Amino acid sequence: MELTVRFGDFTAVDRLSFAVERGEIFGFLGANGAGKTTAIRTLCGLLRPTHGSARVAGLGYEDGGRALKGRVGYMSQRFTLYDDLTVDENMSFAAGLRKLSPEVLARRTEELFEFIGLTAPRNTLVRHLAGGIKQELALAAAILHDPEILFLDEPTSGVSPVARIRFWKLIRNLTEKGKTVIVTTHYMDEAEQCGRIALMRSGRLIALDSPAELKERTFPEPLLELDAQGRDPDDFLNTLRRNPGVIDVQPYGSRHHVTVRSSSEEAVLSSVPAGMSLRRIPPSLEDVFLRLVEGKDR
Amino acid sequence: MISFKFSRARSIALKEIRHILRDPFTVALALGLPFILVIFFGYAIDFDMKDIRLTCVDFDQSRASRQLTEIFSESGYFKIGFPERPDLFLQELDQEKTAGVLIVKPDFGKTLSSPGQTAKVQLLLDGADNSKTSAILSYLPGIQRAAAARLTGLKRQEPVKLRTRFLFNPELNSRWFVVPGLATVLIGLISILLTALTVAREWENGSMELLLSTPVRPLEIIVGKILPYVALGLGGVLFVYLAARIGFRVPFHGSHALFIAACLMFIMAGLSQGLLISVVTRQQQLAMQLSMISGLLPSLLLSGFIFPIESMPVFFHYFTAILPPRWFMVIARGIFLKGAGIGELIGPLAALLVMDIVLMTAATKRFKKDLEP
Numbered sequence: 001m002e003l004t005v006r007f008g009d010f011t012a013v014d015r016l017s018f019a020v021e022r023g024e025i026f027g028f029l030g031a032n033g034a035g036k037t038t039a040i041r042t043l044c045g046l047l048r049p050t051h052g053s054a055r056v057a058g059l060g061y062e063d064g065g066r067a068l069k070g071r072v073g074y075m076s077q078r079f080t081l082y083d084d085l086t087v088d089e090n091m092s093f094a095a096g097l098r099k100l101s102p103e104v105l106a107r108r109t110e111e112l113f114e115f116i117g118l119t120a121p122r123n124t125l126v127r128h129l130a131g132g133i134k135q136e137l138a139l140a141a142a143i144l145h146d147p148e149i150l151f152l153d154e155p156t157s158g159v160s161p162v163a164r165i166r167f168w169k170l171i172r173n174l175t176e177k178g179k180t181v182i183v184t185t186h187y188m189d190e191a192e193q194c195g196r197i198a199l200m201r202s203g204r205l206i207a208l209d210s211p212a213e214l215k216e217r218t219f220p221e222p223l224l225e226l227d228a229q230g231r232d233p234d235d236f237l238n239t240l241r242r243n244p245g246v247i248d249v250q251p252y253g254s255r256h257h258v259t260v261r262s263s264s265e266e267a268v269l270s271s272v273p274a275g276m277s278l279r280r281i282p283p284s285l286e287d288v289f290l291r292l293v294e295g296k297d298r
Numbered sequence: 299m300i301s302f303k304f305s306r307a308r309s310i311a312l313k314e315i316r317h318i319l320r321d322p323f324t325v326a327l328a329l330g331l332p333f334i335l336v337i338f339f340g341y342a343i344d345f346d347m348k349d350i351r352l353t354c355v356d357f358d359q360s361r362a363s364r365q366l367t368e369i370f371s372e373s374g375y376f377k378i379g380f381p382e383r384p385d386l387f388l389q390e391l392d393q394e395k396t397a398g399v400l401i402v403k404p405d406f407g408k409t410l411s412s413p414g415q416t417a418k419v420q421l422l423l424d425g426a427d428n429s430k431t432s433a434i435l436s437y438l439p440g441i442q443r444a445a446a447a448r449l450t451g452l453k454r455q456e457p458v459k460l461r462t463r464f465l466f467n468p469e470l471n472s473r474w475f476v477v478p479g480l481a482t483v484l485i486g487l488i489s490i491l492l493t494a495l496t497v498a499r500e501w502e503n504g505s506m507e508l509l510l511s512t513p514v515r516p517l518e519i520i521v522g523k524i525l526p527y528v529a530l531g532l533g534g535v536l537f538v539y540l541a542a543r544i545g546f547r548v549p550f551h552g553s554h555a556l557f558i559a560a561c562l563m564f565i566m567a568g569l570s571q572g573l574l575i576s577v578v579t580r581q582q583q584l585a586m587q588l589s590m591i592s593g594l595l596p597s598l599l600l601s602g603f604i605f606p607i608e609s610m611p612v613f614f615h616y617f618t619a620i621l622p623p624r625w626f627m628v629i630a631r632g633i634f635l636k637g638a639g640i641g642e643l644i645g646p647l648a649a650l651l652v653m654d655i656v657l658m659t660a661a662t663k664r665f666k667k668d669l670e671p
Contacts, residue, residue: 069511070513082317084317085316085317089313097310098512099303099306
């Protein structure tokens, strides 16, 4: 623990410490360059920590991470499968790298193709598959050797919303079977589905909790949403910003999210100009993200 | 390496073979290139000069002058033409309708028959075409001797006579010289370019990371990736060998075992060079350009394949010494034509071995440094 990874002078991951439970979906959330990918790559043995240590499935980096690599599965954000090989060829290549016997390969592909509901013929070239199916197949290749822990680095970037929902159903199924999944994502709706979320900024862990707890802790005060309904909200926003009862005003799409002190909630709500709407809303993870990750930079 | 698992290397090799078979570019390069090179250098390019066109401007029009032109054309090297307008002969040279102009003066026959006098003939050559001109020059002494004997009827006794016999290639057939050298060009290109491309591709599309997230070892990756290209390179050599022996009837005087061993050494050097390029560039495009510059150009131009190294500036004598193709060229021609054995080729073989070791060490060191976390 206290994991630190440096590239030259640049500290990509800075004293990161956390523990993940078996069967958990553990999410990394953070802006680009926050160190999510570096953290994941280190944990699956692709990089070695500059300082500190980690135990993954009870294993460390003593043997060059080789034993560790045997117990985890990894799906990178850039590459999934070889486009010019068929479904079967990709699977048998993955099996060859893991030294799985032909019997195990046959049994596991049977199981996994059923698990992901693959309908395409097995001799289809991967380049002819749709993005979502490719992603599911890549998942199957990553868990072919039945790893205890699965690392997914932005597994759903670039696939359709429907395919994303399907993919996350697979992830939940895996954790129900006792597998542990550690995933990075940009999508807030995906982050909502994680058991716990590690929020990262500049290589540091700045918050670690379940989505509900994160919202509760970040927004103990009421959160209001202002919808100017086409009118110019600037005057009102300035009044709000000067109000000592208002903690924070954040633009949110075409609307604004206003955090107020509980004691001022009534007063602020009644001060809204005619034609605009201001109402209390439950905070979303995106609010949390904006407040914690981007808010502190300013 | 004790824990090297051949089964993993074999999986990678199998995948690589599938990549090769599915990629038209690689298939075309591996199969088409040897064919094109053999056709191109074996048939189309002929370094021997035959039927060189000469224009004869005969102001003498005597029996002697006609005999002279016959001697030129009977030699087989020249084809004599006569201009329609003798006063415009220089134009023919300008327009490259002819390689040279032979001018016979009006008093040629007369001078020839008067004792004690030397009959002179002028030959104007196109100095702009260097290689053709030097070929013509090399044929002239023979013609001169023949003309002197036939026109004067005298067998002049030469005080010193130089008799030249060409060993190993008695007819100085340039194909014998060129075709075995093609093996060098082929291996040089296939092994360097294809290896550089295949490894750079894994870096470029990020699949190297996927490979490394499994317990596979760097050495297993290297061996698996290059084995299919060793086979391709040897296939290219076999093709050149068959083309040389059957197509061009080039003799093979040396030991086949030594030839194969030398081929493997040269392939090894090329693969290491390709690996080094791919590790350094990590991009297919850049890797391709670098392989062309450091692979194809030296094997074509600096190996002695076309231009003899002896006639290059001194700098290149030393510079080419660090290029594997130069040494393999010596070995290939030596084994084919001279039947040279290890004893004669110890120098080039040792040079190749040293380069193998240097390149391989550099490539695997760099590769492992990049791969190991």
